[in-house]
Amino acid sequence: AQLCDTLRALGTDNLIYLMMLALLEQKILVHSLRSWMLTAVAESVCALMFPFHWQCPYVPQCPLGLAGVLHAPLPFIAGVDSRQKNYKKFIDGNIVMDLLIT
Template structure:
C-alpha cells in the first residue's frame, strides 16, 4: 500500500470515482436539499439503510458535495455494532448504521442538533427547523430537477413528444457536482460581509463579525449566521487566502 498526496485548488471540483445515484435514488430532491442544509450546519447525522454499499456511497456523496468546504468532524460511513456508543458523541458526526443494528443500538433521540435519515424510507427525523434559504432552495431544486429528471422537465416539449421513447440514462454526476459546488461558493461569498481579514505576524487572520448581518436578506440571516460559526467555514477562512484554499486528498494505492 502506498500513500500519495496531492493538492487541488478549491475552484476545481473533487474527482468523484463513484456515482451519486444512491443518494438521489433513496431521497427525494426536497430531502436531499434538507439533508444538505443539515450537513452545512454540521448537525449530528445518522444514516440508516439495509445496504452497506448505500451507506458508504451516500456518506461519501455528502462529503464530496460540500466542496470546497471539508467535513472535519467524526466520520464513519459504516459504524460497527461494537462502536454503537459513538452514537452519543457530543460533537457533530456522520455515521452510517445498518438497519439490522438499529434495534440493538441505543439510538439518539432526534433533536434540534441530531438527525436520523432513513434511506430505505426516504425520511428525515430531527434537526430542527432548518432549511436552505428559500431562494437558494428553489434555485437548487429547479436545477437538480432538470438534471435528475430531464424526461419530466421537458415533458411538454414538442421535440420530446414521441411518448415511450424516453431514455432515462445515467444520473449526470459531474453536472450535479457542479450545481452544488456553485451554490456552496455563492453561499460562502454571501458570508464575506461578516468576515474581516488582516495580516498579523505575516499570517492572514480572519475574524467573524455579525454586525454586518443586516446586509443579508431577512430570510437568510438565520441560516447564514449559523453557518458562519461552523468548523468547516472556520477552517476555510483560516487559509492564507480562502479563495485559493487547497484541499489535501489522500489516495491509497
C-alpha cells in the first residue's frame, strides 16, 4: 500500500529520480501536508533500495525541534510537515521533494 501511495504521489519519473538520489547518497528532504505520506515515501525509497540498505540518518517525520540533523554534512532522508512554518530555512543545500496529492 505504501508503494502505491508513493507512486501515486510522485509519479514514475520523480520516484526514479528520488531513487537515484538515494543511491547516490544525497541529502533528501521530503515535505507534505499529510504526515502519513512522509513515512510512506521514506519507507518506499528504503524498500526499493534492496539489496542495499540506507546507512545514513533516516528521520521520516522530523520535528523542527530536532531538525539539527538537516544541517549535517552527511546524506539523510528526512520528512517535514509543510504546516511547520520554519521548515523552509532547511532547504538550502538539500534536495527537496514536495508531495502534493489531490
